[in-house]
Amino acid sequence: MTSYKTIKDVAVITIENPPVNALSLAVREGILDGLSRASKDDTVCAIVIIGGGRTFPAGADISEFANGKAFTKPLPQIIEKIESTQKPIVCAIHGTAFGGGLEVALGCHYRIASTRSKVGLPEVNLGILPGAGGTQRLPRLIGVWLAAEMICSGKPIEAVDADAKGILDDLVEISSLESVQTEYDKLLDAAITLALRVKNHSLEGKRVSQLKVEPVSDFFYEQLALQISKNARGMNAPLQALKAVKASAMFPFKEGMQREQQILGRLFVSSQAKALQHIFFAERQTMKIPGIDMKKGVPIKFVGVIGAGMMGSGIAINFIKKGIPVVLIDAEQEFLDRGVKAIEDYFKGRVKKGKTTRFLADRSLGYLRPSLHYEDLSNVDLVIEAVFENLDVKKSVLKHLDEICKPQTILCTNTSTLDIDQIASATNRPDRVIGTHFFSPANVMRLMENVAGSKTSERTIASVMQISKTISKIPVLVGNCFGFIGNRMLFPYNNQANALLQEGAFPHDVDKVLYDFGFPMGLFQMSDLAGNDIGLHIRKAQGIVDPSQRDPNERYVSTTADKLCEMKRFGVKSSKGWYSYAKGSRKGRPDKEVMDLIVENSKAEGFVRRNISAKEIEERCLYALINEGFKCLEEGMAYKPGDIDIIWIYGYGFPPQKGGPMHYADAVGLKKIYDSILQYGKADPKTSAWKPSKLLEQLASSGKKLAKYWTKKLKAQSNL
């Protein structure tokens, strides 16, 4: 995991633990061994620590947190050893020196970095803090202000910025065109040169732990704490990390380290840390699907998008930003012009905000080719239709595409609810048809639900999953059922919210509970933002708005929602919805007209309104959601519990510190959830969402956790 060599009397310890050189136990042992060899060898005058391959260590090995290995030869001790070594140690950074990686660098006496590299302490995103001296050394090196900003936000910075802040001693200029190997060679060369230059220098002032911290006023900590509470609402780690940074200014290094370790110990075992680390791995597991070989994907070099509305233009932006040419089609010049303008405005905005340069923005726009003619799609590798959400319209678009596009072209339909098999049946290539459910705004939201129909081929799935990654999305493969995973689960969740209105709650009561749980907003606020007519459109498509078409054995909860649309209370866009809005504002106020309507409807529908506790609101909304998640798993519509968690975190704002609905279910206890579902179902027999999932029932009665059960199941499957 490490290698050791000497070049011009400089010992070079290279960390070799691909892909990201995480500081696993074997790496830590290798560093210790290298230090010991270099210290004992009289011919060695200085030491360089460098990462092999593409990067300096991107952190401690996160998988060692759960299995306890992190506590053997722990990283703080290794860094102490590095710092106290009597020969100068130069750390050479390329790629991403994150977390423990940067902490190793802070333990070295000199730091140089490639201009292409990034450094950061992202531990708070994993629910912990930089626990190998980062909270104590960084403030000593660059001051409390800058250090606290970096540590509490977890955001990485570019090497140039790190140099300006005083983290680095020198930069090695590497252009974007140079290979990783050239970068490594130049960096090593510069590190050895520096090591030879400083070989006889005193290490006085070079051991960061011995530097003094300038104290800052309490006002600073208070302001930062306020900012953190707003930006990272509900997250423990950033505020705890701030406490550790404060300790660096209050105590000598050794005592500061003790404080850091105490806080780390508490965070380590917290439910938030477990949830956030689960998310870290779940996000990376979405590409691992049993039975799908991602290498079978074909490269996508040329793309078509049908529909230049908000969705279509948003989709197009994703591709042109990555240098993939897009033909954007609409039927009318006026619509096409509007779409193109929206895309141009998006890039203008980015330039204005300093997020890109005019040159890069123009380069991206150069990849856009607006057209009124389907014939211009004859040569694309993949085409995504983003037309009106209507089965017949989508079928006719795909039929037309099937006739025009080359036989290998993959045909994607951007739908949030429609049946992929029915859409694919309009073509002669159902194996090359797949759903790509982008979330709005499509150029911002990272989630993509890719929906496999019954005939979609492995090659099509792999190609679309790969290209989704290329455009920086988090793709999740899901099965073809109504609403797929995200919207399917949204229905029972939303229905409970509406049922609660019938029984005694108001929108702001429900929304407050969901907001307090950690969602960025409640369901009614979300519905107002999206447009209440969308829900109505879906209910109409389900045929449940007309009372004569409804199943009499199923409770209908959306009378008020339907009436709101009749009253043109569509939400923010009409300044009135579940709430009322001042012109141009997205902040809703409870509205008497709506509250009266709710009370009136309760009465008309035979409900005696009652006070409903926050606990009941939370349980009913979340347990209905979770139960549906279990049903998605047992039916094979979701491939892994973690996939559902990712969909709900990235698509619907489920609080990441709770790990997503399925992780949360395990944390609450499946038996408790199952029993509550039975109880709510008894009180409300006409709500089919309360029929418990078989899988939930089975796990609740056997006392098993979903995550463990599913991992075992997948392992058994892959061994078959």
Ligand SMILES: CCCCCCCCCCCCC[C@H](O)CC(=O)SCCNC(=O)CCNC(=O)[C@H](O)C(C)(C)COP(=O)(O)OP(=O)(O)OC[C@H]1O[C@@H](n2cnc3c(N)ncnc32)[C@H](O)[C@@H]1OP(=O)(O)O
């Ligand atoms: C009671 C008192 C207790 C005190 C006792 C003290 C003992 C404990 C000591 C602990 C000390 C803590 C030290 C430190 O402060 C903690 C950390 O360092 S936490 C880690 C911080 N780093 C990160 O969070 C970075 C995470 N990684 C990334 O952001 C990205 O991976 C990347 C580096 C930007 C690269 O991105 P990509 O190129 O897109 O690649 P992937 O993300 O897909 O990753 C590829 C592959 O690598 C796996 N991986 C990535 N990082 C880690 C990691 N840090 N550990 C383990 N594995 C990692 C990732 O899962 C992928 O795996 P694959 O899916 O391919 O199997």
